[in-house]
Amino acid sequence: MTQIIKTLTIAGSDSSGGAGIQADLKTFEEYGTYGFSALTTIVTMDPDNGWHHNVYPIDASIVAEQLKTIFAGGPVNAMKTGMLGSVEIVRVAEQAIKENLQTNVVIDPVMVCKGEDEVLNPDSAEAIRDLLLPLATVVTPNLFEAGVLSGLGKLSTLEDMKEAARLIHKLGARNVVVKGGKALGGDQAIDVFFDGSEYTVFQTAKIEPAHNHGAGCTFAAAITGGLANGLSVHEAVAKAKDFVSAAIRNGFAFNEYVGPVFHGGYRLER
Numbered sequence: 001m002t003q004i005i006k007t008l009t010i011a012g013s014d015s016s017g018g019a020g021i022q023a024d025l026k027t028f029e030e031y032g033t034y035g036f037s038a039l040t041t042i043v044t045m046d047p048d049n050g051w052h053h054n055v056y057p058i059d060a061s062i063v064a065e066q067l068k069t070i071f072a073g074g075p076v077n078a079m080k081t082g083m084l085g086s087v088e089i090v091r092v093a094e095q096a097i098k099e100n101l102q103t104n105v106v107i108d109p110v111m112v113c114k115g116e117d118e119v120l121n122p123d124s125a126e127a128i129r130d131l132l133l134p135l136a137t138v139v140t141p142n143l144f145e146a147g148v149l150s151g152l153g154k155l156s157t158l159e160d161m162k163e164a165a166r167l168i169h170k171l172g173a174r175n176v177v178v179k180g181g182k183a184l185g186g187d188q189a190i191d192v193f194f195d196g197s198e199y200t201v202f203q204t205a206k207i208e209p210a211h212n213h214g215a216g217c218t219f220a221a222a223i224t225g226g227l228a229n230g231l232s233v234h235e236a237v238a239k240a241k242d243f244v245s246a247a248i249r250n251g252f253a254f255n256e257y258v259g260p261v262f263h264g265g266y267r268l269e270r
C-alpha cells in the first residue's frame with residue numbers, strides 16, 4: 001500500500017473558493033497529500049455591498065474538537081495555520097501544535113483580506129506573534145503583515161523587507177518569507193526568504209491581469225505540501241513560488257470584484 005502523507009490546515013472558509021481552507025485543501029491534493037482541515041471562521045463576501053467581507057469566528061472549543069478528531073489518527077507530516085479569528089482560537093492552535101509535537105509548521109499570519117489595510121483583529125495578531133511565531137518552521141507574512149509583526153510599519157523597499165525578515169526571525173520563527181508580491185513598485189513580484197543567516201530574493205515578472213485572490217494562502221499551503229513530501233525549507237519555498245505563479249497565470253475573473261487563482265495551474269502547465 002502506498003504511504004499516505006498527511007497535511008493539515010487550521011484556517012477559515014472562503015466561500016468564494018480561492019483562499020482559506022478551500023485553497024489549502026486543493027493545494028494539498030495537488031501535492032499528492034491527504035488534507036485535513038479544522039475550520040476557524042466563515043467568511044462571506046457581499047455582492048450588494050461592494051464585496052464587503054464578513055468574518056464569523058467559530059467557537060474555540062469547536063476548533064479544539066476538530067483538532068482532537070484529526071489527531072486521533074496520529075501526527076501529520078506538515079501543517080499550516082491561516083485566518084484564526086480570535087485569541088482563543090490562536091491558543092487552541094498553539095496547544096495542538098505543542099501537544100502533538102508537530103515539527104513542520106507553516107504560520108501564515110493572516111491579518112486582513114486583500115485590499116483592506118487595517119488589522120482585522122489586533123489582539124489575534126499579537127497572539128499570533130507571541131504564541132505561534134516561536135513554533136513556526138516558516139512564517140509567510142505579506143508586506144503589510146511583515147510591517148506589523150516587525151514593528152517597522154509601512155515597508156516600501158527591498159531593504160525594508162530584509163530588515164523586517166531579520167526582526168521577525170528574532171521573534172522565534174526559524175525561517176521567514178516576506179511576500180512583497182506585486183505590492184512593491186516596479187515590474188517584478190519580489191519575495192525575500194531569510195533562514196537566520198542568509199537572504200534569498202525570489203523574483204518573477206508580475207503577471208497581468210493578476211487573478212491573485214488566494215495567492216497568499218496557496219503559497220503557504222504549497223510550502224506545507226513540500227515540507228510534508230520531505231523537501232528542505234529552501235526547496236519547499238522555491239517550489240511554492242513556482243506553484244503559486246502558475247496558479248496566478250491560470251486564475252480567472254469570478255465576477256467584477258474578484259479573480260481567484262486556479263490551484264491546478266502548476267499541473268496543467270506540465
Ligand code: PXL
Binds near residue numbers: 011021112
Ligand atoms: O486571503 C486572506 C484570507 C484568508 N482566509 C480566508 C479568507 C481570506 C480572504 O478573503 O477569506 C478564509
